[in-house]
Amino acid sequence: DGGITQSPKYLFRKEGQNVTLSCEQNLNHDAMYWYRQDPGQGLRLIYYSQIVNDFQKGDIAEGYSVSREKKESFPLTVTSAQKNPTAFYLCASSWLAGGYTDTQYFGPGTRLTVL
Amino acid sequence: AQTVTQSQPEMSVQEAETVTLSCTYDTSESDYYLFWYKQPPSRQMILVIRQEAYKQQNATENRFSVNFQKAAKSFSLKISDSQLGDAAMYFCAYHGSSNTGKLIFGQGTTLQVKP
Numbered sequence: 001d002g003g004i005t006q007s008p009k010y011l012f013r014k015e016g017q018n019v020t021l022s023c024e025q026n027l028n029h030d031a032m033y034w035y036r037q038d039p040g041q042g043l044r045l046i047y048y049s050q051i052v053n054d055f056q057k058g059d060i061a062e063g064y065s066v067s068r069e070k071k072e073s074f075p076l077t078v079t080s081a082q083k084n085p086t087a088f089y090l091c092a093s094s095w096l097a098g099g100y101t102d103t104q105y106f107g108p109g110t111r112l113t114v115l
Numbered sequence: 116a117q118t119v120t121q122s123q124p125e126m127s128v129q130e131a132e133t134v135t136l137s138c139t140y141d142t143s144e145s146d147y148y149l150f151w152y153k154q155p156p157s158r159q160m161i162l163v164i165r166q167e168a169y170k171q172q173n174a175t176e177n178r179f180s181v182n183f184q185k186a187a188k189s190f191s192l193k194i195s196d197s198q199l200g201d202a203a204m205y206f207c208a209y210h211g212s213s214n215t216g217k218l219i220f221g222q223g224t225t226l227q228v229k230p
Contacts, residue, residue, distance in 0.1 A: 031216050033216060033218075035218075040222070040223070041222060041223070042119075042206055042208075042220030042221055042222050042223055043160075043206070043218070043220045044220075045217050045218070048216050048217070050216065058217065059217075088158060090160060092160075092218075094216065103148075103150070103162060103165055104210075104216070104218060105162065106152075106159060106160035106161075107159070108157070108158070108159045109158050109159060111158075
């Protein structure tokens with residue numbers, strides 16, 4: 001089945017630790033995205049990547065880092081510099097068409113809790 | 116900057132009835148896309164419907180349809196013959212014609228379906 005997978009589903013982090021959230025897609029999509037969702041709010045863009053080995057900051061990139069070594073994978077690291085990392089994290093992907101991004105499809109998400 | 120506003124934090128509808136969720140947006144762009152996403156209790160974001168701004172015809176997907184008023188910058192979602200499985204949070208989202216791929220989300224509307 002084609003789709004987007006995220007792991008783990010739940011993640012607990014101690015203060016001062018870095019953690020990495022996994023996102024994999026087998027849809028052959030060019031672009032991938034990371035969003036953060038806080039309770040009762042919409043999604044905010046953290047980072048996005050349109051091609052391998054290239055990525056750009058979104059609106060709330062501070063305290064996060066990403067890599068895009070393979071087309072299928074776009075892991076997100078939440079560093080200890082992120083002051084309030086407890087949130088729900090969603091990964092998405094889309095095709096690029098004529099240089100413009102197409103409809104984004106989402107993975108099931110990872111719930112990160114800082115202890 | 117573009118903004119998306121959903122003025123109804125919560126809505127309820129009787130099973131088999133029709134409900135309309137409101138969304139307004141602000142933009143200076145002439146070419147863009149609008150989306151409705153559904154987020155059930157599982158929290159995965161599911162695409163419901165998409166509208167391209169240059170198309171005058173309102174998009175429909177089975178029981179879901181939109182009323183797109185470009186001049187008024189309004190994009191409402193109508194759900195006909197509501198079913199219990201329609202209960203979820205619904206997000207309106209905007210995607211501009213630039214190639215950044217950033218989706219701008221509204222705050223969401225929680226829809227309750229009463230049996």
